Amino acid sequence: MSQFKVYLALKPIHQALAAMLFVASGAVSAQSITMASTTSTEQSGLFSHLLPEFKKASGLDVKVVALGTGQALDTARRGDADVLFVHDQVAEEKFVADGWGVKRYPVMYNDFILVGPKADPAGAKGKDIVEALKKLAAGNANFVSRGDKSGTHAAELRYWKLSGADAAKGSGYKECGCGMGPALNIAASSGAYALADRGTWLNFKNRADLAILVEGDTRLFNQYGVMVVNPAKHAHVKAQDAQKFVDWVVSPTGQAVIASYKIGGEQLFFPNAPK
Secondary structure, eight states: OOHHHHHHHHHHHHHHHHHHHHHHHHHHHHTEEEEEEOHHHHHTSHHHHHHHHHHHHHOOEEEEEEOOHHHHHHHHHTTOOSEEEEOOHHHHHHHHHTTSEEEEEEEEEEEEEEEEETTOTTOOOBSOHHHHHHHHHHTTOOEEEOOSSOHHHHHHHHHHHHHTOTTOOOTTEEEOOOOHHHHHHHHHHHTOBEEEEHHHHHTOOOOTTEEEEEOOOGGGEEEEEEEEEOTTTOTTOOHHHHHHHHHHHTSHHHHHHHHTOEETTEEOOEEOOOO
16 A cells, blocks of 8 residues: 555544544643732742642642732733732732722731841841831841832832831842842842741742841731632633632632641641631
């Protein structure tokens, strides 16, 4: 039999296989959602712990786009995400009020901390974040700000405003326009101060001479929220599958998985979804 005849004989089989692969790939893509989230949930290692458990329960894959909260909200506004997992309550509530999100659910919290050189040349150590920032500004201390419109950056700017030094943060103040991990790397390599979320800090290995200098101030509370992107704004949003994730993560099962994530025996996030 000639090669051409063999090709003709096998062509229907090839076409059938191609059709099966196309259907299979479509099924796979239909079984995933895209989540825009903060860098802290990704870089703390939480999602590596949480999302496999959600997949076991639902069969759904979650593709994470880890950005600062502001950028994550912008991603959702463009229709490039199905669900949000972020930590800037004021911005989240406005997102929902403007019609971009369906409903915001509180899901968990941790806290912010001020880290800096163990020698603490600015004398910032204590339990008052506002007083600490006043000292950093007065001493022109090196400070690395994320400067990326993230939830952490928004919180940092609120604390500067409370300190009265928001217009004069000192000559050592620099914005990196980067995520939490890179900001901590810069602070560690340059002996600078930085505001960080505790989860990323606990998972951060390259601490060099950095240490926690301010913690325990009630103003450092850091709440996370989760919400489905409104399909009325973008019809292609996988709202039903996204809602499955929201329902699971605020359920007793999802909340227990969050609580069980620890590094060195220390719990990183504390579930607080309404019961």
